[in-house]
Every structure is written in C-alpha cells, then in structure tokens.
Amino acid sequence: MTALDHAIDYDSAAYARANRLDPHHLRQVTEAFPDLAGMHLLEVGCGRGHLLRLMQDAGAKASGVDLNPQAIAQGEANDMAVASATHLPFPDAHFDGLVSVHAIEHLPELDTALAEMVRVVRPGGRLLLIYPAEPIQGIWAVPTAVILHRNPFKARQVHCHKLTPKRLRVRLADLPVTVRYERFRWRGWPQYTSVLDRRA
DSSP states (O other): OOTGGGSSOOOOHHHHHHOOOOHHHHHHHHHHOTTOTTOEEEEESOTTSHHHHHHHHTTOEEEEEESOHHHHHTOOSSSEEEOOTTSOOSOTTOEEEEEEESOGGGOTTHHHHHHHHHHTEEEEEEEEEEEEOOSSTTGGGHHHHHHHHSOGGGHHHHSOOOOOHHHHHHHHTTSSEEEEEEEEEOSSSOEEEEEEEEOO
C-alpha cells in the first residue's frame, strides 16, 4: 500500500458498522451479470460483505477486498481479505467480472486502481462500477468524515473525486474496456452506474 492509500485512514470499526446494504445494488448486479450463478467475481471495497454474501448466496464464486481491516474482521461473507484497490493480489484475467460499489470516489490513485481492476478481469468479462452523483465534491461524504475524523471539512479528502460517467470515460480511455451502459439513479440517493465490457 502506498502513502496515498492512507491519505484517509479507513481502519475504523465505527465506519465498518456504518455501512449498510442498499438492496437496489443487488438488482444492479443481477442486471449487469444475468448469469450470476457460477460466475467468478471480485468485489472491490466490499465493506463487511453484505452485497458479497448475497452474490455468494445467488451462486456466484465471489471474493471481496477492502482497505478497512475492521470491516474484514466483522465480515459477514466468505473469502474476504484486506487489500488496496491499487494493488489487487490476483493474477491477470483471474475473474469473470468485478463489482465496486461506492469505492472508486475514495481512491486518491484512481487511475492506478482502474487499471488494476481491468487487469484482473478476463477478456470478455465485465465490470460494474457504482459511484455517487455529487453536485458538490464530498457533499455525500460528510457523515463519513465525521465518523473517521470528527471533522466534516475532511469530506473532500474522503471523496477524492467528483465523478460523472463522462469523466470516468476519460480516465478509462487508454484501458481495454468498452462502455456497455451508463445509468443515473435517484432512488435512495443520487448515484451513477457504469458497466464496462473487458476487451482482449
């Protein structure tokens, strides 16, 4: 892990407990991966494994990684490990697909992390990225900044990027992926979905 990975220290039991399952995320997973049963998937930023467990219950061979060791210690799913998105401990083309829900906006070294995520997915595989639609960078990260640092003004250090599908496409331009579809969802709270096909 690099120094930038720790620009915000996520080693927090309180932060692990604060994360909850949004049931709409499972619907987005099953839309992106209609043949979920039997698929070999990786969830990056799995937290305590709420969504990971549901994917496993649906028959996926799913693994999860998270930077917060407290989240892994409180894990509610199988096959979870502490790891950074910028250094995924898996071989090239190891997974059929990858899921990352509200993680990429936290990553200082986002371009490195995106390249790693694409690297571990096989050609013909798919990536599902869900990230906040923020009118102002960090606005949805204020509660997290309070939990982690008791300081709401660190919200822009928590959400390092104000992402949109267009901005994400620019970052992905040199990677072997094609955008399958992009969505905006208001229900719950505003967020974007980008689904990418991994090219050879």
